[in-house]
Amino acid sequence: DAKTTQPNSMESNEEEPVHLPCNHSTISGTDYIHWYRQLPSQGPEYVIHGLTSNVNNRMASLAIAEDRKSSTLILHRATLRDAAVYYCILRLDSGGGADGLTFGKGTHLIIQP
Amino acid sequence: DARVTQTPRHKVTEMGQEVTMRCQPILGHNTVFWYRQTMMQGLELLAYFRNRAPLDDSGMPKDRFSAEMPDATLATLKIQPSEPRDSAVYFCASGPPWGSTEAFFGQGTRLTVV
Numbered sequence: 001d002a003k004t005t006q007p008n009s010m011e012s013n014e015e016e017p018v019h020l021p022c023n024h025s026t027i028s029g030t031d032y033i034h035w036y037r038q039l040p041s042q043g044p045e046y047v048i049h050g051l052t053s054n055v056n057n058r059m060a061s062l063a064i065a066e067d068r069k070s071s072t073l074i075l076h077r078a079t080l081r082d083a084a085v086y087y088c089i090l091r092l093d094s095g096g097g098a099d100g101l102t103f104g105k106g107t108h109l110i111i112q113p
Numbered sequence: 114d115a116r117v118t119q120t121p122r123h124k125v126t127e128m129g130q131e132v133t134m135r136c137q138p139i140l141g142h143n144t145v146f147w148y149r150q151t152m153m154q155g156l157e158l159l160a161y162f163r164n165r166a167p168l169d170d171s172g173m174p175k176d177r178f179s180a181e182m183p184d185a186t187l188a189t190l191k192i193q194p195s196e197p198r199d200s201a202v203y204f205c206a207s208g209p210p211w212g213s214t215e216a217f218f219g220q221g222t223r224l225t226v227v
Contacts, residue, residue: 034215043117043204043218044156100146100169101216103156 004088009108012078020073020107022088027068032091034101035062035073037084044087044103047073083111115139117219119205125225131193134222136205137186144208145188146216147173147180151201159203162188195226 005023012018024033034049048055048062050071055062061074075082087106091099118137126132138145146161160170165182173180177199179191192199202223206216 043206043221045218046215049215099144100158100161102158103148105155 004090004104006086006088006104006107008105009110011110011112013112014080015077018075018078018082018109020075020086020088020109021070022072023070024088024090025069027090028092030092033062033064033068033071034089034091035060036087036089036101036103037082038087038106039081039084047086049091078109078111080111080113082109084109115217117205117207117217119203119219119222121222122220123223123225125227126195128196128226129194130226131191132195132199132224132226134190134203134205134224136188136190136207136219138188138205138207139209139217140186141209142207142217143185143210144216145182146204146206146208147188147190148204148206148218149201150204150221156204159190192224195224197226200225 032049032051035047036044037047038044048057048060050062050064054064063072085106085108087103089101117139120135124132144163147159148156149159150156157172159173160180161168162182177192182188202221204218204221206218208216
């Protein structure tokens with residue numbers, strides 16, 4: 001799997017937007033960009049994924065650079081419940097079912113009240 | 114509310130004992146993953162199955178670990194004999210049979226080997 005680089009930690013205030021960056025300069029044309037997060041004492045949970053176009057869902061937005069060498073996960077209005085470790089993962093779309101995820105260290109997001 | 118169920122949630126055992134962790138994937142999912150999480154190594158993929166057949170177990174120590182899927186509703190991860198360095202949180206996840214979409218994780222089994 002191609003490698004991703006994320007800041008170790010970030011801090012934000014409650015009810016403000018949060019932009020979590022991820023660099024993936026060696027991404028290949030068939031790699032999807034996935035984001036997962038892990039709340040304290042929980043298993044990881046899926047947040048969002050995309051290939052080339054920006055994506056929105058109820059949890060977050062994913063902004064993908066035109067050259068696809070970087071992406072940004074956007075939490076539009078952070079709450080204390082968004083405090084978690086956020087993982088940016090590249091994943092080949094093999095079709096026919098999910099393949100194993102390779103987790104890096106992720107970004108530890110701290111939300112201040 | 115469909116979810117992946119893991120049992121037990123916590124297990125404390127003595128070194129040398131056999132440990133079996135169980136996972137019930139989400140109904141209809143055809144891929145099951147086993148991960149291990151420690152402070153030092155983070156989340157590591159141990160093995161995964163598709164349609165009950167092992168696809169990749171390269172992350173698993175072969176001498177003491179074994180993973181099986183006796184049927185579509187049960188996956189097991191066994192350690193025999195257990196060692197203190199196996200202490201970790203073990204997560205099971207399942208994935209649907211289309212595309213390369215999301216994996217759904219269970220709550221994990223926290224294993225402590227003393």
